[in-house]
Amino acid sequence: xxxxGTLIGSxxxxxxxQTHHLEEVLPWVDRTFxxxxxxxxxxxxxxxxxxxxxxxxAALRPDLFGAAARFSGAVNVTREYxxxxxxxxxxxxxxxxxGPNPYCAYGDFILxxxxxxxxxxxxxAENLKNxxxxxxxxxxxxxxxxxxxxxxxxxxLEACEQTEEFMLALDANGIPHTDSFYIGAHSWxxxxxxIAKMLPWLMQQYARADVSPQSFDYRSAHADYSVWGWDFHAxxxxxxxxxxxxxxxxxx
Numbered sequence: 001x002x003x004x005g006t007l008i009g010s011x012x013x014x015x016x017x018q019t020h021h022l023e024e025v026l027p028w029v030d031r032t033f034x035x036x037x038x039x040x041x042x043x044x045x046x047x048x049x050x051x052x053x054x055x056x057x058a059a060l061r062p063d064l065f066g067a068a069a070r071f072s073g074a075v076n077v078t079r080e081y082x083x084x085x086x087x088x089x090x091x092x093x094x095x096x097x098x099g100p101n102p103y104c105a106y107g108d109f110i111l112x113x114x115x116x117x118x119x120x121x122x123x124x125a126e127n128l129k130n131x132x133x134x135x136x137x138x139x140x141x142x143x144x145x146x147x148x149x150x151x152x153x154x155x156x157l158e159a160c161e162q163t164e165e166f167m168l169a170l171d172a173n174g175i176p177h178t179d180s181f182y183i184g185a186h187s188w189x190x191x192x193x194x195i196a197k198m199l200p201w202l203m204q205q206y207a208r209a210d211v212s213p214q215s216f217d218y219r220s221a222h223a224d225y226s227v228w229g230w231d232f233h234a235x236x237x238x239x240x241x242x243x244x245x246x247x248x249x250x251x252x
Contacts, residue, residue: 017053022061040066040210043202045134047071047191051159055121055166059128060220063212063228067132067205069198071191072155076122076162081113114239118221122162125169130213132205133170133177136194137163138184156186215248 030037044065046054051073058068107115117123138156160181170177178201184190216228221241223234234242244252 043067045069059124069134071136072159075166122169136180153185218244
């Protein structure tokens with residue numbers, strides 16, 4: 001369930017990573033370990049593919065996570081639509097012998113375009129207005145380093161291009177973010193250094209006062225979702241986004 005999809009008509013069940021992480025793993029951690037359960041006591045972070053899930057999770061449940069840190073992950077999976085999604089499916093298809101169905105991540109990029117957008121952190125950027133954000137990516141500031149320096153690492157180059165578009169979406173919504181760019185590849189050689197650089201920032205996020213917004217804007221393509229103490233249900237025959245504006249204690 002959640003942001004993941006599958007090929008329409010295939011009969012396959014979509015992987016339920018989102019519900020597993022947020023509705024099973026997170027409550028288990030809260031029950032099992034002596035952890036803070038307030039919003040500012042929780043942060044989410046991920047590297048590469050994990051970084052691609054970090055920001056959509058944070059955007060889906062901004063009331064759960066006070067901070068999010070992303071390292072070299074895909075944050076704009078619908079960029080240059082339909083070319084990047086088509087390329088993504090084509091690359092995944094080469095792994096059929098040893099990997100998953102290429103549609104298992106978000107489904108068919110044409111028939112299930114909304115599912116792709118529901119996993120696109122750039123499209124969901126406005127949901128992150130009250131979240132501390134750390135953004136890290138190799139290759140230095142976007143477009144500041146000659147392309148030749150990235151010629152051997154197209155994965156990090158793509159992550160960097162998506163990072164730039166994500167940052168523009170955050171800026172357009174007036175959302176602050178802390179950025180860390182470096183000349184380097186899609187590798188733990190650099191991620192380990194970046195994680196160490198991020199930790200002091202994370203401690204500052206934990207120390208912030210946990211204050212819920214007086215009002216909020218939010219977008220979601222889910223039929224059922226909860227955010228900031230509100231529960232929503234959308235009844236529709238075709239999956240589409242709902243756009244909430246200025247939700248407050250006074251109502252919608």
